[in-house]
Amino acid sequence: MRDEVFEFKRERILQEAVPLFAERGFQSVSIDMIAKQLHVTKPFIYTYFENKHALLEAIFERISQLFLTGVEGVFAVDRPPAEQLAALVEFYVLQNLKSANMTVIFLNEEKHLSEETRRKVREQFHMFDVKLADLLREGARQGVFDVEDPALASMAISDMVHWVHRWYRPEGRPTPEDIASGIARLALNAVRYDPARAGM
Template structure:
């Protein structure tokens, strides 16, 4: 990347970072472009050089969150290993993603009504792809006999809701470390899809 492009990219990232922080603290409607410019110590025209308006910032945040979520489940589904190993990988990576993107995840859930109509179909399609990819992974486990579950779709919604909701209560210096929390989410995910303990699985084999 040329130095000019690197500088432009850095400026856009800084604007987006500050906008996300203010949207998280004050809400989308409670944040003006003037406030973003003030926090950055720049003028409003500086922001207009990179984003045409405030809603463009919100859309960019939304698209990044949903693309990273889709990438997470797609990697897990397509990696090598059993369905159990892959659902564990998904639960671990998705938990860490929600923790790393706690502010933007909060914005994603809080500000849906403020997304411009022309972007809603694209975003909804990506959200549907995320759910479908996870459902497909769970179905693979059910078909192979590794998962013991009656309702794949309900399991999908339960897992996504459980892990996504971390954004509301996670604290960096809380009782559980990031790794400890990820391990718990993996364990709860296994229970939702009905992964048998190793000793029970062995006992059930002919």
């Protein structure tokens, strides 16, 4: 029970820190601000996190965990390359939009991480690019994708889905699901997917 209470309070601190870091930037947010949001004192925060940098590193750890677990789930399903690529892009876009504040932090605040954590995060997300490039190679091998440089195509598709949160407006149209499926179609176009070559 004690461990559960500890994790609950730690989680509440993270929940308040994430939107603050996303909206104001890591350097502009103080522990005082986070404590004020939670209606607690600074020592309360320091009970669960050594300092503000420890908070940021915990957020990056959460981002990596959410994203990489989801990617592994997509790849765990055996399906044709085109369906796999579409599923992967749709997952990435929806995760990006659902966790927009975390995405902002991931893209803007890596420079404030320790060298060790920065290296670890980059290695973890590099695995996504490797898996995506391997998927594109397999599609090319099967003749359903026409892509000359799978590694370059992989990075281009990654960049295409990275920045969706910048222009998405939740109060408007289209829906996140519409956007995800639309960008998946763009990704398939980028690798010149031809359903006829897939026997469809």
